[in-house]
Structure formats: C-alpha cells, structure tokens
C-alpha cells in the first residue's frame with residue numbers, strides 16, 4: 686500500500702514567501718487518508734549555508750536525516766520545496782541503480798552553487814540527483830543523464846541551457862500523445878521509475894498556488910493520463926508532489942481538485 690510522507694520543508698525555496706510551502710503541505714495532508722500519512726517535523730529555523738553556496742544548508746541536511754529515517758518502499762513524498770525528492774532518493778529502498786527519473790517542473794533545477802542566481806537548493810535539485818553540485822547534498826552515485834526525462838521544462842536560467850542537453854525533454858504539446866512519457870522512460874532501459882512533480886509544471890490556468898508561475902504549462906488531465914500510462918509499462922518506485930504554495934486557505938481549496946487528480950495518478 687502507498688504511504689504518504691509529508692515534508693513541509695521550505696528552506697530550499699528561492700521565494701520570498703517560501704513559508705507558504707508549509708501551508709501547502711498542510712492543506713494537502715488534510716485531504717490524505719490519515720492512517721497512510723506521516724507528517725514529518727522539519728526544522729523551524731532557516732538554517733545556515735555553512736560556508737557553501739547553498740542557502741540554509743544546515744536545515745536541509747537535518748530534513749534529509751528525518752526523511753531517511755522515514756523512507757520505505759511505495760512512498761509518495763509531499764513537499765515542501767522540490768528538493769525533498771533528493772532526500773527521498775538518497776534513502777530509497779533498493780537504491781537507484783535501476784531507476785529512471787521523470788522530472789515534471791517548469792524549471793530545470795540544474796544549477797550548482799556556482800551558477801545559482803539564488804543559492805536556493807530547489808534550483809539545484811535535479812543537478813544533485815545527477816550526483817553534481819554541493820557534495821553534502823548530491824546523490825552518490827548520481828542518476829545518469831540518459832535516465833532522466835524532463836516534462837514541461839520551460840523556464841531556464843542561462844547557465845542551465847547547456848546542462849539540459851542529454852536529458853530527454855517532453856514539452857506540454859508532446860503530451861498530446863499519452864504514450865510520450867512512457868515511451869521515453871522505456872527507452873532508458875530502467876527497471877523502475879520515480880515521478881517528481883513540482884506543481885508549477887501545470888499551466889497557471891490549472892493551479893494558482895505556486896511561487897513562480899510560468900505560462901504554457903501542461904494540463905492536469907494530460908499529465909495524469911501520461912503518468913497512468915507510464916505506470917502500466919514501468920513499475921513506480923515512488924513519487925513526489927512539491928511546490929504547492931497557496932496564498933490563502935481559500936486559494937488552497939480552489940487548487941485541491943487538480944492536486945488530488947495528480948495524487949490519484951501516482952498513488
């Protein structure tokens with residue numbers, strides 16, 4: 686049975702109102718089956734960079750320990766900022782040797798501390814999954830680039846452009862084919878797949894509670910259908926929903942329909 690691990694980590698976000706991610710995690714948790722849901726306690730303090738180029742590193746490391754203690758097979762992780770996926774993969778039962786990653790996010794998250802405009806670890810999260818960037822946070826071993834399928838990526842920093850070469854990229858219009866994601870993952874040869882969804886991958890008309898909305902995103906319907914099709918062909922190792930940062934409780938209610946549809950596709 687699927688377990689939900691709610692990780693209200695905000696310290697990896699570049700947003701000025703990053704703590705709205707706590708409200709987002711709490712709103713989602715309230716709609717999950719209680720017996721299958723664990724809400725983790727993440728540090729309340731912002732934390733220190735400890736001389737690295739990653740803001741709030743000390744708190745990110747602490748959350749990582751808490752996630753490692755709680756991880757089990759068939760876990761759906763609910764963020765929090767999108768770097769919670771790095772913590773989950775670092776502690777994934779069975780390791781990551783046979784894993785492909787589907788990274789659904791408007792942003793590339795391919796910065797390192799050297800290229801990051803913000804110092805926010807969420808903007809470095811996919812790069813850390815590849816095993817690169819700040820060594821205290823990077824996966825070891827990393828996931829090879831040819832095992833990564835990026836969906837809906839459309840808001841890149843200049844230094845990220847060269848870095849996304851080598852990833853398979855699926856645009857919003859590519860999702861018109863319900864098999865596009867499944868075909869790309871099967872082509873990697875991986876035995877299992879982790880699906881990461883930062884909800885800012887959705888078009889802003891579908892969901893408003895994100896801190897850095899980008900136009901021309903994917904529809905909830907197309908993404909859900911693509912994930913369901915993927916799961917018919919490749920076993921799911923786990924999944925993440927992250928980046929939900931509603932401005933008010935009423936806004937959160939407006940967005941819950943789209944969120945629950947995505948959760949239904951991955952859980």
Ligand SMILES: NC(=[NH2+])NCCC[C@H](N)C(=O)O
Nearest residue numbers: 699767792796803805807808
């Ligand atoms: N998944 C996200 N919301 N990422 C935000 C990244 C923003 C920007 N590219 C940075 O590195 O700071």
